[in-house]
Amino acid sequence: MERITRLELLARGGRAALVAGALPFAGRLADLAAAAPSVGIFDELGNALRGNIVVRGASGYDQARLLYNTRFDGSKPRAVVYCESREDVQRTVRWARKHAVRIVPRSGGHSYGGYSSTASGVIVDVSRLKGVTLDARGRAIVGAGARLIDVYDGLWKHGRTVPAGSCPTVGIAGLALGGGVGLASRKFGLTCDNLLEATVVLANGSAVVANAHQHPDLYWALRGGGGGNFGIVTRLVFRTHPVGQVATYSLEWPWSDAKSVVQAWQKLAPHAPDGLFSVLNLNAAVGGRAHITSAGQFFGSADKLRELLKPLAAAGTPTRFTVTSRSYMDAQEMWAGCGGTLAECHLPPQGNLGRSTFKGKSSFANTPLTSAAIDTMLHQIEARAVTGSGSGIVLLDSYGGAINRVKKSATAFVHRDALFSMQYLAYWDAGANAEPNLRWLKSFYAAMRPHVSPYAYQNYIDPDLPKWGRAYYGTNLDRLIAVKRRYDPQNVFRSGRSIPVRRG
């Protein structure tokens, strides 16, 4: 079977993602957490919980507090509360309010800004709420802490899916609340477009169900408004879609073809039939050559896909052009970069995927990149290859199709007229000097700014982005602020990039 590594393809998991036995991660740490002592106000909470608490200094704490990105390893919350039910989340929120303890929700821990941790408060971890079932009406009932690979797997057993992202360990709640783009998005829409209902624990500890009929304004805001803003989601209900076979492809050209390939890709990918989702990946590795590759997934036959891709392949002289028909689940495992069993396709202690050290930024292209813009992009990748320390990537994800048929105001996700998103990523080794890597990323982003729209993707949340409210939410920002004021007037759920209670 043809395999495409995640670095080759989306690079979303970073180089370390494929390395077995890399740094441990704060997943479900029942064994470690059980040994944690509770002190003071934590006794009060611990006695009321079905789950458990890992306080600062307890055994297991140094694993429990970790997020996916090693850049945030310095964050030391007062405790991590592992909730095992909606009631646990409610008790934790009420307890936190009573004792004026700051709380942040955590699902999969993949926040680009480290916003699912807090130096001064407590992490409310929902990773044990991870059930994935299909109800009699064909709707997926998903616990807020389920990882994407488990969502795919749980629904594949019924021949169905929810469109979501490619990284296996991302949490469904964080992904869906900020949008959720992946290889089925042009066919079935964003993850948030398929969200029918969410159960949310609000700042006063009450739980509400938000859907088209109950709390419709909250329901609107939860579909793209971003995690960590309105309350703690415990349960999500999604529309599902039947899936069977798909065709996937992988293309690579010599770097000398890069300009014509970018031109051909942006002509094809955003306007292709809905069934095709395509990614273009410009990749620089230290001391190595720059690479240009493309990969994608098509709901249709291998022959039809090969036909569709002809103009893209012909933009240069491909050194690789493979098209493979496979089951939908096999494709998800491939995109995830999972070798071995599905059980291994998790972070430790369950699996053998590793964490990563990176920073990302994003833009949207609402019009095709000009010749000058493409030259700039290629130059920046080449500059990284020559002078960088680490690796650097720009990933172009095709929009259009079902994503763009939703009105900008229909959900909080406003980016409905983009041709494609651009994600700039710098990776380096944990413990290495971050500075040259961050400098490269900053200069890449600054060089591209005049050539792209002022928008950015809220799921690639960026603590350095100025004017982020409009960049993430555009014309939906004011309505999001109004929803925030209604559901969390005291701004209990806050981070450096959370929706404010009033206009700034």
Ligand SMILES: Cc1cc2nc3c(=O)[nH]c(=O)nc-3n(C[C@H](O)[C@H](O)[C@H](O)COP(=O)(O)OP(=O)(O)OC[C@H]3O[C@@H](n4cnc5c(N)ncnc54)[C@H](O)[C@@H]3O)c2cc1C
């Ligand atoms: C390796 C990698 C691959 C990725 N691939 C994709 C992709 O293919 N497509 C895509 O669209 N995005 C992708 N992303 C971005 C991803 O969607 C966001 O980082 C998302 O926020 C992660 O969700 P999480 O639950 O894992 O993270 P967390 O860090 O747990 O949460 C993210 C934010 O949501 C809040 N939050 C978490 N749980 C809850 C809850 N239950 N209720 C309310 N708020 C909550 C947190 O406080 C935080 O602010 C990727 C990210 C990484 C690191």
